Amino acid sequence: YDLTQPPSVSVSPGQAARITCSGDKLGKKFAWWYQQKPGQTPVLVVSLDDKRPSGIPERYSGSKSGDTATLTISGAQELDEADYYCQAWSGGSVIFGGGTKLTVL
Amino acid sequence: QMSLKESGPTVVKPTETLTLTCIFSGFSLSESEAGVGWIRQPPGKALEWLSLLFGSGDERYNPSLSNRLRITSDPSKNEVVLTMTNMDPVDTATYFCAHITGIDAFDFWGRGTLITVSS
Numbered sequence: 522y523d524l525t526q527p528p529s530v531s532v533s534p535g536q537a538a539r540i541t542c543s544g545d546k547l548g549k550k551f552a553w554w555y556q557q558k559p560g561q562t563p564v565l566v567v568s569l570d571d572k573r574p575s576g577i578p579e580r581y582s583g584s585k586s587g588d589t590a591t592l593t594i595s596g597a598q599e600l601d602e603a604d605y606y607c608q609a610w611s612g613g614s615v616i617f618g619g620g621t622k623l624t625v626l
Numbered sequence: 627q628m629s630l631k632e633s634g635p636t637v638v639k640p641t642e643t644l645t646l647t648c649i650f651s652g653f654s655l656s657e658s659e660a661g662v663g664w665i666r667q668p669p670g671k672a673l674e675w676l677s678l679l680f681g682s683g684d685e686r687y688n689p690s691l692s693n694r695l696r697i698t699s700d701p702s703k704n705e706v707v708l709t710m711t712n713m714d715p716v717d718t719a720t721y722f723c724a725h726i727t728g729i730d731a732f733d734f735w736g737r738g739t740l741i742t743v744s745s
Binding site: 553555557562563565568569574606608610612613614615616617618619620 | 663665672673674675678686687688689722729730731732733735736737738
């Protein structure tokens with residue numbers, strides 16, 4: 522089972538950044554999103570498709586349409602530059618997407 | 627507050643067996659839905675899930691690596707051990723352990739340990 526993400530997304534500061542994650546029948550599964558900055562451990566930013574864990578800024582949101590989950594960062598800032606990974610479960614296994622590098626400049 | 631820390635060798639030789647230990651605190655594997663997972667990340671590459679052990683004793687493995695992996699726990703020491711056999715240079719990566727509750731996401735992570743496979 523694969524989760525497909527675009528390798529990179531680039532936006533200007535203040536614009537909305539949208540990162541997609543597609544997978545077979547993902548519409549019937551939950552998706553989670555992690556942020557990983559260079560040299561740091563991943564941080565969960567969206568849970569169960571669209572739930573924001575405690576401490577995550579409101580500009581982070583998740584949604585899903587069909588078999589594509591989307592992480593949206595409204596008003597992206599330079600501090601949001603990072604790699605973002607989606608995650609799902611399939612067949613009793615944890616699956617990570619290939620990651621998307623977000624550039625804000 | 628939960629914390630996890632990985633320990634293991636920094637270098638292993640090709641064909642050797644890697645043994646990694648995750649020492650954790652702030653939760654207990656006596657709770658059936660509590661779990662500890664292992665995830666690795668080759669330099670500059672994506673996260674890859676390896677294995678997961680729930681307090682219920684349920685063991686999960688990445689199907690592509692299952693014949694090389696074994697996960698065990700010592701609840702009395704709050705430790706989870708992952709062994710990976712027949713190491714190869716392509717297994718060079720940072721190995722993370724992380725906490726999970728049920729069929730969910732990894733919410734607390736260790737800092738990771740870089741394992742280099744080289745002769």
